[in-house]
Amino acid sequence: MLKLTLVLVTKLTIQSRAFADLLKTSLDCETRFISNEMELENLDRALNPLLLVDVANLPNIDDRCWQIQFDTNLSQVHIVxxxxxxxxDKQDLLDWPNCCGIFPQSSSLVLLLQGMRKILAGEYWLPRTMMCQLLQHYRKEDIHPEQPMVSLTRRECDVLRLVTECKSNIDIANALFVSEHTVKSHLYKVFKKTEVKNRTQAANWAKDNPSAFKKLQRYDNK
Known part of the structure; x- marks a missing residue:
């Protein structure tokens, strides 16, 4: 079993502290908490951390902070x-790079501890419904490997490029000399065309389709 430090990303409550104590006792692992952006930014990689993110009780951490950390300090850190x-669903999973385990709200403590032991042993733990969704998704990709080209305008490409650099809407507006409202309008169109729900997924789309993104920029600059 890998020796990892379990880092709970959640609000500090009596329940979360009791849960941390249970994990420490049952799994023989050190436990720590992250409850704000500063603690997330200062996470010590030397701890060999495994992040346990309580999505139902997330502390007030800005989405851009998550994205910056995923690209830098957390790029190799596994997440549960x-x-x-x-x-x-599988689309929401795109928000969490390096996710190696998912436990729905309905999971019992017995099942959670069983899954955590598998994860600490280097395995993955996903709900059956999620595995079915992923299987169907990749089967469709195998059947239809050629995806239609997404038609983004030059300005939409500019906005998307700045999103991948973790720029805020105000930063993008200043960089492109447009209003913040215009940036939001371009972002809405990018989300719709690339079939994503938020800026993190849009940035992931650009990273997952580098050749397509470069072609879009090149074609539209002609």
Whole structure:
């Protein structure tokens, strides 16, 4: 079993502290908490951390902070999601790079501890419904490997490029000499065309489709 430090990303409550004590006792692991942006930014990689993110009780951490950390300090850190809702699907999974485990709100403590032991042993733990969704998704990709080109305008490409650099809407507006309202309008169109729900997924789309993104920029600059 890998010696990792379990880092709970959640609000500090009596329940979360009791849960941390249970994990420490049952799994023989050190436990720590992250409850704000500063603690997330200062996470010590030397601890060999495994992040346990309580999505139902997330502390007030800005989405851009998550994205910056995923690209830098957390780029190689594995993540386990706790208390996911019934609506959580494969598209939501794109928000969490390096996710190696998912435990829905309905998970019992017995099942959670069983899954955590598998994860600490280097395995993955996903709900059956999630595995079915992923299987169907990749089967469709195998059948239809050629995806239609997404038609983004030059300005939409500019906005998307700045999103991948973790720029805020105000930063993008200043960089492109447009209003914040215009940036929001371009972002809405980018989300719709790339079939994503938020800026983190849009940034992931650009990273997952580098050749397509470069082609879009090149074609539209002609």
């Amino acid at each position: 999601l706790l208390n996911t809702s019934k609506k959580f």
